[in-house]
Amino acid sequence: MAPLGLDLPGAGAAFGGGAALRWAMAGALALSFGGAPLGSLLIARRMSLMGDALSHGILLGAAAAFLLAGRDPVALTLGALAAAFGVTALASLLARTRKLPEDAAFAMVYLPALAGAAALMSRREGPEALEALLFGAAGALDRGGLILAAAVASASLIGLALFIRGFVAESVDPGFTGSEGAGGRLHLLLMMLVALNLVAGFRAFGALMTVALMMIPAGAARFWARGYAGQAGAAIVISALASEAGLLLAARSGIEPGAVMTLCAAALFAASGLAGLNGGLIVTLAGRRRLAGRALVP
Numbered sequence: 581m582a583p584l585g586l587d588l589p590g591a592g593a594a595f596g597g598g599a600a601l602r603w604a605m606a607g608a609l610a611l612s613f614g615g616a617p618l619g620s621l622l623i624a625r626r627m628s629l630m631g632d633a634l635s636h637g638i639l640l641g642a643a644a645a646f647l648l649a650g651r652d653p654v655a656l657t658l659g660a661l662a663a664a665f666g667v668t669a670l671a672s673l674l675a676r677t678r679k680l681p682e683d684a685a686f687a688m689v690y691l692p693a694l695a696g697a698a699a700l701m702s703r704r705e706g707p708e709a710l711e712a713l714l715f716g717a718a719g720a721l722d723r724g725g726l727i728l729a730a731a732v733a734s735a736s737l738i739g740l741a742l743f744i745r746g747f748v749a750e751s752v753d754p755g756f757t758g759s760e761g762a763g764g765r766l767h768l769l770l771m772m773l774v775a776l777n778l779v780a781g782f783r784a785f786g787a788l789m790t791v792a793l794m795m796i797p798a799g800a801a802r803f804w805a806r807g808y809a810g811q812a813g814a815a816i817v818i819s820a821l822a823s824e825a826g827l828l829l830a831a832r833s834g835i836e837p838g839a840v841m842t843l844c845a846a847a848l849f850a851a852s853g854l855a856g857l858n859g860g861l862i863v864t865l866a867g868r869r870r871l872a873g874r875a876l877v878p
Contacts, residue, residue: 601831603722607729607784608823608841611793614733615777616815617740619798620808621747621770628795630686630771635778635787637667637690639697642782647700653783657728660782664775667693672768725784732780736773740812743769748808789838793819796845803856818848 622628641663642656649655667689674685740747746766774794781790801814826841833840854861 612819614736617812800852
């Protein structure tokens with residue numbers, strides 16, 4: 581069965597031709613520019629798992645859209661976007677009650693959403709359809725999907741350019757801007773941008789794999805730079821390298837690319853942890869040896 585019946589290659593046949601590979605590579609590059617800098621902010625705020633929660637929450641909207649509008653990719657995207665915004669808004673409202681921490685508030689919302697999506701898709705399409713949403717099918721990234729990815733990347737970069745000082749200040753001290761005032765609005769804006777990036781990539785690369793390509797490069801970037809600007813730039817480069825290499829490897833092997841791209845990102849993370857200039861293992865050990873040598877000098 582093709583994922584959601586969108587005339588896409590199923591698992592084991594990643595691309596239908598050279599054009600599909602070009603669409604996927606361009607879309608992945610756009611998502612690297614939009615998602616990786618947001619991943620750096622999420623890590624700085626100790627919110628790495630929030631993206632994962634959102635990636636599950638959007639599935640309910642996609643499943644509902646499928647039941648209402650069938651196999652239309654535009655409807656699926658709009659449904660996922662509505663669910664992402666709904667999950668973000670409800671979790672933020674729950675967190676403001678101060679009865680639950682923010683991560684628990686997201687769990688209270690996204691877990692029922694995921695269960696609802698599983699129930700809806702299993703009833704109509706079987707488990708294969710839900711698996712396609714979780715892990716992706718690269719042929720889903722057509723011209724419309726590429727336009728969406730480019731628009732989301734542009735919106736993310738513009739949002740970061742306009743509000744980066746507030747985002748960074750809130751990351752350093754969440755209480756500085758005030759939970760009910762500007763800080764609350766900035767936090768909601770950040771989560772909306774994360775949701776947009778997840779929606780832009782979920783049909784092609786899967787909900788789970790899209791958040792992996794947002795977070796793993798951001799984690800690797802911390803081994804190369806100290807400040808946010810340097811980390812965001814390094815995260816974009818690492819995400820782009822992992823995405824393009826993963827797509828090429830997937831095209832050669834006939835594997836759905838989301839998993840291969842994530843594994844490439846993990847390999848770059850390991851290399852960064854080993855050789856990174858900002859606390860990588862090699863640099864750290866070399867520094868300790870120099871200190872030990874100095875201590876031995878009379």
